[in-house]
Amino acid sequence: MKMIKAIIRPERLEFVKKALENQGQYGMTVMPVEGRGDQKGISLQYRGGAIIVDLIPKVQIEVVVKDADVDRLINAICEAAKTGKIGDGRIFVLPVERSIKVRTGEQES
Amino acid sequence: MTLDTGTTAWLLTATALVMLMTPGVGFFYGGLVRRKNFISMVALSFIVFALVSLQWVLFGYSLSFGGDIGGFIGNLDFAGLSGIGMEAGDAGYPPLLFVAFQGVFAAIAMAIVTSGFAERVKLSAFILFALLWTTLVYDPLAHWAWGGGWASVVGSLDFAGGTVVHISSGFAALAVAMVIGKRSGFGQYSMEPHNIPMTLLGAALLWFGWFGFNAGSALAANSIAVNAFMVTNISAAAGALAWLAASWYRGKPSSLGMVSGAVAGLVAITPAAGFVDVGASIAIGAIAGLICYGAMLFRLKKGLDESLDAWAVHGMGGLWGAFATGIFATVAIGGYSGLIEGNLNQFIANAVGALAALVYAFVVTLVLAYIVDRTLGLRVSEEEEYVGLDISQHGERA
Numbered sequence A: 001m002k003m004i005k006a007i008i009r010p011e012r013l014e015f016v017k018k019a020l021e022n023q024g025q026y027g028m029t030v031m032p033v034e035g036r037g038d039q040k041g042i043s044l045q046y047r048g049g050a051i052i053v054d055l056i057p058k059v060q061i062e063v064v065v066k067d068a069d070v071d072r073l074i075n076a077i078c079e080a081a082k083t084g085k086i087g088d089g090r091i092f093v094l095p096v097e098r099s100i101k102v103r104t105g106e107q108e109s
Numbered sequence B: 001m002t003l004d005t006g007t008t009a010w011l012l013t014a015t016a017l018v019m020l021m022t023p024g025v026g027f028f029y030g031g032l033v034r035r036k037n038f039i040s041m042v043a044l045s046f047i048v049f050a051l052v053s054l055q056w057v058l059f060g061y062s063l064s065f066g067g068d069i070g071g072f073i074g075n076l077d078f079a080g081l082s083g084i085g086m087e088a089g090d091a092g093y094p095p096l097l098f099v100a101f102q103g104v105f106a107a108i109a110m111a112i113v114t115s116g117f118a119e120r121v122k123l124s125a126f127i128l129f130a131l132l133w134t135t136l137v138y139d140p141l142a143h144w145a146w147g148g149g150w151a152s153v154v155g156s157l158d159f160a161g162g163t164v165v166h167i168s169s170g171f172a173a174l175a176v177a178m179v180i181g182k183r184s185g186f187g188q189y190s191m192e193p194h195n196i197p198m199t200l201l202g203a204a205l206l207w208f209g210w211f212g213f214n215a216g217s218a219l220a221a222n223s224i225a226v227n228a229f230m231v232t233n234i235s236a237a238a239g240a241l242a243w244l245a246a247s248w249y250r251g252k253p254s255s256l257g258m259v260s261g262a263v264a265g266l267v268a269i270t271p272a273a274g275f276v277d278v279g280a281s282i283a284i285g286a287i288a289g290l291i292c293y294g295a296m297l298f299r300l301k302k303g304l305d306e307s308l309d310a311w312a313v314h315g316m317g318g319l320w321g322a323f324a325t326g327i328f329a330t331v332a333i334g335g336y337s338g339l340i341e342g343n344l345n346q347f348i349a350n351a352v353g354a355l356a357a358l359v360y361a362f363v364v365t366l367v368l369a370y371i372v373d374r375t376l377g378l379r380v381s382e383e384e385e386y387v388g389l390d391i392s393q394h395g396e397r398a
Helices: A010-022 A067-081 B005-032 B035-065 B095-117 B123-146 B150-154 B162-180 B196-216 B223-250 B255-269 B278-301 B310-328 B344-375 B382-387 B389-394
Strands: A002-008 A029-035 A042-046 A049-053 A056-065 A089-095
Touching (some): A002 A010, A002 A067, A010 A056, A056 A067, A067 A089, B005 B095, B005 B196, B035 B095, B035 B389, B095 B123, B095 B162, B095 B310, B123 B162, B150 B344, B162 B255, B162 B310, B162 B344, B196 B223, B223 B255, B255 B278, B255 B310, B278 B310, B382 B389
Antiparallel strands (some): A002 A089, A029 A056, A042 A049
8 A cells, every 4th residue: 555645736636636536536635735845935036135935835635545556646646736837746655554444443454 | 054063973983984994895805815815905905095095185085076177077176185174164064074084985995996906916006006096087986976077967866985986996896807817727726715704804894884884975963874874784684685595595605695795785775875765775785685696606607807706796786776776766765756756867867877987987997907007017927926915015924
């Protein structure tokens, strides 16, 4: 099992949700986060000087999936989250040891 | 005539009540935008209030209420408030109080227009636009209706500013939205209101302040003021429930719909408040709620980003109110008959007054917005819009 952790633009969330649904992936955890990438945020130029907004609001989606599904879902996320401009985000894939359903105690690994 | 303390006290109070409506518009709109533009939205209303207050005493009042030039605008005799005395005139209160009372109306009109600028306007360009708009759109319209201009000569009835304040600002917001363009991403993903309770609070301030707006427009503490007070409340209540019911029929009874309906009812009763009875105000408010709800759905279907629905609620609600005044006016309340009492002329006069103001406000706003856009540029850059106006225009975070 793997966890796909995708940090994307907030305004692309609905598209990514839909794309995951189309792949049959319904379960997910979504949280608002702030962050920055290699560009250190956005710098705005003014006559009075520069304002640097270094932490930009993003949304983090976490889904836990079978190993075989990982690439397919990553493609779906990338396609739905992409605008082609700086700041489209990152995807990380992490190993997951076990997954337990609280109501039934059902385990997967 | 000596100073009438009752009238003077009431007009002072009403002026303060109407003042509260301008930040009220700010909070109403502020709750509806995304959080990154919350401060900007509220600040625009405050900026308008400060700016128009100064413009008003320097020359705005004189352009509206100075000696008539061709039925179109006032002259500059009262510029800098020269010749505005402290002695109570025939009306029983000092003319300076009339200046203050009318000034808060001018401010709220421009504040309503900020709907069309939401989440994408450059502050410096906005300030220039606001100054031009209040001078070249609001002041002439106020003169037409109340300053001895052609609309008052034709006999178009506008008790408290349905045409002057609401039709003008609503249709101006539409024109602004067309010039400035859609918000980046509009129509691609949902831009949910970030704080509905803030909007409800703004609506409460508006409803409260509207008692000063309408009952104060009697310019006396008398029975007309009492009638205006009552019909204002009833029309708001009918509008709130009508829109609530309509949104319930189509899905959930949204609280935002309810307060939008209340504002629609308040807008529609504004020109009528001194001329219609309580029974008519139920119909005026309820129909206003439905018309404005329909206008909002139409606006969304057309993909127009008049972002916070000033056009649907103030523009269309104001238009309905102008017609409704010509329909429901009754001799028993204000001494004028409307269509129901068989006076077609009143209806025609009102329709002419409203449509002329509509066309004037829309066209002149288009031109002004276009000029400001071509010189200073109305919009912020794409990056500034993306991080939000709070940070990019004010350097602050809500």
